Amino acid sequence: MKTQTLEQILPDIKKTLQTNHASEFQLVIDEFQPYDLARIHNLLSDIEQNQLLELLNDEQLADMMQEMDYPLQIEILAKLSKDRTTVIINLMDNDDLAILLEELSPEQKDALIRGMSAEESRFIRNMMKYPPETAGRIMTNRYVWIPQHYTVTEVVQKLKTYVSITETINYLYVVDDDKQLIGVVSFRGLILAEPDAAIVDIMHTRVHAVPVDADQEEVARIIQQYDFVAIPVVEQDNKLVGIITVDDILDVVIQEADEDFRKMNATSGKTIDFNTKATVAAYRRLPWLILLLFIGLISGSIISQFEETLAQVVALAFFMPMIAGMTGNTGTQSLAVIVRGLTTKQMDKSLVYRLLARELKVGVIIGVVCGILISLIAYFWQGNLYLGLVVGISLIATLIVGTMAGTIIPLVLSRLKVDPAVASGPLITTINDILSLVIYFGIATLFLSYI
Template identity: 55%
Template sequence: MYQTLGKDELLLLVIKHIKDNHYKEFHELIDELHPIDIAEIYVELPVKHHAKFLSFLSLRQMATLIQELDANWQLDTLQKIGIERSSKVMNYMENDDVADMLSNMTVDEIEELLASMREEESKHVQTLMQYPPDTAGGRMTNRFVWIRNYYTVTEAIDKLRTFADFAETIYYLYVLNEHKKLVGVVSYRDLILASPNEKIDNIMYNRVISVPVDMDQEEVASIIQKYDFIAIPVVNDQNILLGIVTIDDIMDIVIEEANEDIGRFAATGGKTIDFNTPIFTAAARRLPWLILLLFIGLGTGLIMSRFEETLDTVVILAFFLPLIAGMTGNTGTQSLAVVIRGLVINQEMNRSIVYKLIAREFGVSLLIGIVCSSLVGVISYLWHDIFALSLVIAFSLMLSLIVGTLAGTIIPLILFKLKVDPAVASGPFITTINDIISLLIYFKTAEYFLLPYFTS
């Protein structure tokens, strides 16, 4: 009925139902929408309609809505509905989502909300909050379905039906022994294809891929991507099943880590800066790196003052300064991007891989250097008709491109070896370093080969 309506039309329809107190029509509309669409409509609603919109929702619908909102909107929504109703709503939310939401609150607010939740749900949330947020434990949910290996397929399906509404995902059933240790896994597909009286022990996979509770979230995401899992079990050092990390959490991890790496790559402190970030916050995140780069960049001024005589004598050198520096910075940034991407995909960088990578990038830089330096050499000769100048520019560019590419390759590898996130070797940092290197090469080459030509 509503599938052909655009977002703006749906928004106007929701406002109309709210204003006219059309409770039945409102729910007919809401029931046809995906949770994320409901959240987007809520965010777009004029503030004056928020309270009434929330009053029309059931506790379960409100829980679903809050799970789709970002942190600021979650806190704002909980404040609107009050502590008593908030605690009831949180009982319907996934425990891992509740733990993530509470991590953005003050200690007093957390204690008040946990105290008003159902005791069992509150204990589950508190358990999840014990783990660092960027680990498997901090990302897992403890809402999963487990069975015993002596169950029949019929018994397993009956338990799945009973707990389907409780579990966050029902694609896998995890098999535990009497000590709650993980001994196998059965997929929903396995249950459907097996005969009703077949024992779980006969159809389960014994070699279970799991992750330790303290594993970094990026490694968890890599394992799920490697094996194409929808969920992965999380265990402690005794192999006791504590929870599962699901694919929706992995998508959040991938986006968060990408934003963090982009922030570091752009020298913004590794934190996401979006359109809603306050001016002072955005500036504070950018300034430290930029101030550091400013002082490093002063090196270019010192270099130019050192070669002032060369520049005064051969003024024409100034025409090609931006080209040399710009091309060197570009190739360095390209190599940096390639290396960081490779490190994300392949965390185990042995000596053989490193040597192969450096050799490959050297070969690439040599080929690029030959092509680009030949082009700029020909252009400079046609422009100024000075063969010595063309040779100096071509040679300087080729050498600068090789050195710049190797800098963009080796610097992040060194940081990775030192257990420092290589993304901190950001584009601006590599570009600034390469500017200094390229100017040194350019002026030193000109001083040695070109200055005698112009002074003789």
């Protein structure tokens, strides 16, 4: 049977909402995922949205809210009774709840946390102590840990009790009496083991864990390198305090990529989307652009220094935008490669040297090919061999310089513990504009008597 799209099934959903029959409504949405419910909610009118909230059970509502952005979450919580709000907050995953609480005022935050169960409240308060974008802020306490003295049969019995509230059971973490992490058992290993086998005999003692203060990008890198679906989080004494699951890491990867993209385009670190007001969007973009405006004035002063050269050979002005544009483009390309490499790899000295050597070769190859091409164009257009040589040599030199600038600047920033993405595309382009004009007019001045 062909699967219906949400748009096709929406009329049936609206019909069941109007009849207000909970059992009929549950039959319609029985196989929907939380993301689907969130999309359905957004397609409904205000009245229908309220009806939807009434007919969803608590688990469905909590799951649906976790697929929504902060403003919608707050809007929905405002429609719920105090008692139901407490239930929903307790059902939400810790990491998603921490993100929601981060956006609230201290009074609202305390009010919601006080309504949670004692254990969940204690865990959330502890999570909120860790800095944003660290392992401690994206971990969850909904995992299965096993005392070291358990047998396989005892583990299975515990799983039956806790499986409904855990985020994943792919890995079971073994702890000692002080709750220090000493081993891990895969679900597959548990199934294949004998029922009376001791858990310490089948566990793996070499466990990859991350400290609570580890940067979320480092956590993502480890999960990607080892193909984990979850990773344990420990405090300094190796005490197990939580786990991070791969679905949360996917959110981190998207978030970090979005941040890098905005930085590389010289926009604010804050999100600018389709709903952002024009004044807010302009405010977030202006600081970088004003800085680049003043840096760009240097380009004008450089041109003024070579007025005599430009006046004698007006044809040089024709190739000036092309020289500057090509240099900026090649610098931005190298920047994108380096920022991506710094995000996915640990850069050691040998790798940096290989990278610099490769980008230098890339710059030479691109420069020579483009330089020869533009030399021929300049020669046939003006019938002046020396003009062709000036433009060609300038382009070769500026493309090499532009490529190396786009490579070296982010590497230096990374070495200084500064986010390399701040070497944004517009910044690299502006710097390369200045360098290209100096090189271009410098070479042209040297050949001035020939052209």
